[in-house]
Amino acid sequence: MLENINSTQDLKKLSLEEKKELAEDIRKYILEIVSENGGHLASNLGVVELTIALHSSLNLPEDKIVWDVGHQTYVHKILTGRKEKMKTLRQLGGIAGFPKTNESEYDCFNTGHSGTSISAALGIARARDLKNQTNDVVAVIGDGALTGGMALEALNDVGCSKTKMTVILNDNEMSISKNIGGVNLFLSKLRTRKTYTQSNISLKKIVGKIPKIGKPTVRMVQKLKRSIKQLIIPKMFFEDIGFTYLGPVDGHDIEELENMIKISKKLDVPVLIHVLTKKGKGYKIAEENPDKYHATGPFEIETGKSKKEKKKDYSKAFGEKLVSLAKENDKIVAITASMKDGTGLTEFAKQFPNRFFDVGIAEQHALCMAAGMAIEGIIPVVPIYSSFYQRAYDQVIHDIAIQKLPVIMCADRAGIVGQDGETHQGTLDLAFFRLIPNINIMAPKDYKELEQMLEFAVNLKKPVVIRYPRGTQGQIEFEKHENIELGKAEILQQGQEVTIIAIGKMVEKAIKLAKRIESEGKTVEVINARFLKPLDKETIKKSIEKTRNVITIEDGTIINGLATAIKELIIDEKIEGVEIKSYAYPDKFIEHGNVDELEKLYLGDLEKVCHEEVSC
Numbered sequence: 001m002l003e004n005i006n007s008t009q010d011l012k013k014l015s016l017e018e019k020k021e022l023a024e025d026i027r028k029y030i031l032e033i034v035s036e037n038g039g040h041l042a043s044n045l046g047v048v049e050l051t052i053a054l055h056s057s058l059n060l061p062e063d064k065i066v067w068d069v070g071h072q073t074y075v076h077k078i079l080t081g082r083k084e085k086m087k088t089l090r091q092l093g094g095i096a097g098f099p100k101t102n103e104s105e106y107d108c109f110n111t112g113h114s115g116t117s118i119s120a121a122l123g124i125a126r127a128r129d130l131k132n133q134t135n136d137v138v139a140v141i142g143d144g145a146l147t148g149g150m151a152l153e154a155l156n157d158v159g160c161s162k163t164k165m166t167v168i169l170n171d172n173e174m175s176i177s178k179n180i181g182g183v184n185l186f187l188s189k190l191r192t193r194k195t196y197t198q199s200n201i202s203l204k205k206i207v208g209k210i211p212k213i214g215k216p217t218v219r220m221v222q223k224l225k226r227s228i229k230q231l232i233i234p235k236m237f238f239e240d241i242g243f244t245y246l247g248p249v250d251g252h253d254i255e256e257l258e259n260m261i262k263i264s265k266k267l268d269v270p271v272l273i274h275v276l277t278k279k280g281k282g283y284k285i286a287e288e289n290p291d292k293y294h295a296t297g298p299f300e301i302e303t304g305k306s307k308k309e310k311k312k313d314y315s316k317a318f319g320e321k322l323v324s325l326a327k328e329n330d331k332i333v334a335i336t337a338s339m340k341d342g343t344g345l346t347e348f349a350k351q352f353p354n355r356f357f358d359v360g361i362a363e364q365h366a367l368c369m370a371a372g373m374a375i376e377g378i379i380p381v382v383p384i385y386s387s388f389y390q391r392a393y394d395q396v397i398h399d400i401a402i403q404k405l406p407v408i409m410c411a412d413r414a415g416i417v418g419q420d421g422e423t424h425q426g427t428l429d430l431a432f433f434r435l436i437p438n439i440n441i442m443a444p445k446d447y448k449e450l451e452q453m454l455e456f457a458v459n460l461k462k463p464v465v466i467r468y469p470r471g472t473q474g475q476i477e478f479e480k481h482e483n484i485e486l487g488k489a490e491i492l493q494q495g496q497e498v499t500i501i502a503i504g505k506m507v508e509k510a511i512k513l514a515k516r517i518e519s520e521g522k523t524v525e526v527i528n529a530r531f532l533k534p535l536d537k538e539t540i541k542k543s544i545e546k547t548r549n550v551i552t553i554e555d556g557t558i559i560n561g562l563a564t565a566i567k568e569l570i571i572d573e574k575i576e577g578v579e580i581k582s583y584a585y586p587d588k589f590i591e592h593g594n595v596d597e598l599e600k601l602y603l604g605d606l607e608k609v610c611h612e613e614v615s616c
Ligand SMILES: Cc1ncc(C[n+]2csc(CCOP(=O)(O)OP(=O)(O)O)c2C)c(N)n1
Pocket: 043, 068, 069, 071, 072, 112, 113, 114, 141, 142, 143, 144, 145, 146, 170, 172, 174, 175, 176, 279, 337, 338, 339, 361, 363, 388, 391
């Protein structure tokens, strides 16, 4: 069936039975692609029927669908002319894992971070009204994303705005792990109301007749439905804030989904369709472990086994050390914004359930709450992916830094993360944290240094950021691990003619580059900066005054990171006659691709560059 589908027009010609067949073909195709390239599996398998129903019922690209997070758009991409190109999913120059307006006219808004879809859709709908157009606008949002403040802020606005638009709540009871919080409790009540489902059956019967009836009748149906519902669910949050609620509907029943979407198109008010789906649907291994297959590397389809050996990584090193510190110090707590496993907190949560807090996809709340705990003498440790820290910038400034509260902010997935692309690259954190007064910023060269830094941070009693990359430590085994001192760099090797200053995972590259330069007959001083703030000005100044030839290396943007800090130092200290070369990412959003490829593309092959460009 999939072979014959090249556009949404082809899809619209299919019978219901054919659409069901198509759904199975799409599942197989997604499995093939993700098992080869890696990617978001379970969420995509869960929305196959929903996406087919949306594309059958709407008229894209005039109508608009905004996909929340956007990790579940593989089906959408397959149905909108990108079927063949999907084989290049997440590869450099290939199809992105998230919606991209520059990839297709069917992608109407870029997403990647959770909770933006309802706001964006409301904006698009309001713009439509201002332009006197009549197209439909739909936001598709998961129950996980609905735990985030921005999604709730948008619901609040849409509900009372009376703007015609539809929110599809894709409720699979999962965020990446099991969904949590009050919103989840509320949804679980809706899910399990048998009587309410019963009322839907009568609704379905009425809906079947809709093509023949006019608007007044639809309004009557609505009224009737509302009165039934008020009897069954007296406190119905969505209706109370201004939505017409339809559902819950079986998210794997194409016919029922199409009916609901048809009704919503006829209503001139905000509608919320509550769709129940199963994450991983159709692939038993993912159905049973939806969290593990939320996002995955390449794997064998038959067994679900990863094709790559799973090694210890920075998140795990962080999690293990935190557990050992927490055993000694009962003031330590861990806070996650729905990323327990990804940030290495699984074991902590098991061992210290009372000191572990999953707040939902709510980074802003996580950090302000951490500030509240810190002011009362608790030691909150908050690992959040670097790019998601962007969400909580004001909380870092307003709630933590101004009050100098000792919150330990761990920016995981700092630097280039690879295939998730521009919304997920962690290249901005050094720059944006450095701007904030009172914040101390560290980055470790390996696991051991991360452990040292975490222990140091626990005792520091000041706001602190530790940033570390995705994946494993480098190949070099560093013997030297001096004690951490606030604002002190570590000289890894001494030299007379060139100074290389690097931070975090790039220290390994500094050592390699030094070897290359040395092979050409010059001696090189290698400084592991350790702290971007406070910078070890004394050590660095001394070295630069000696060599007058500096190379900086960092895995962040060229703006306001290590390179900038060193240039400022040279100017402020009036060190003259210095040659400086900086390796950093350019002032642009870095696309998707694998980490090695992107490093080569943007930083050059450092060893090769050394050979060609540095006067070795
Ligand atoms: C601001 C932000 N924080 C964290 C994430 C990581 N993340 C990606 S998907 C996801 C879970 C989303 O759950 P839900 O909205 O229910 O969608 P589902 O995958 O279950 O369909 C999380 C936490 C993110 N994308 N954005």
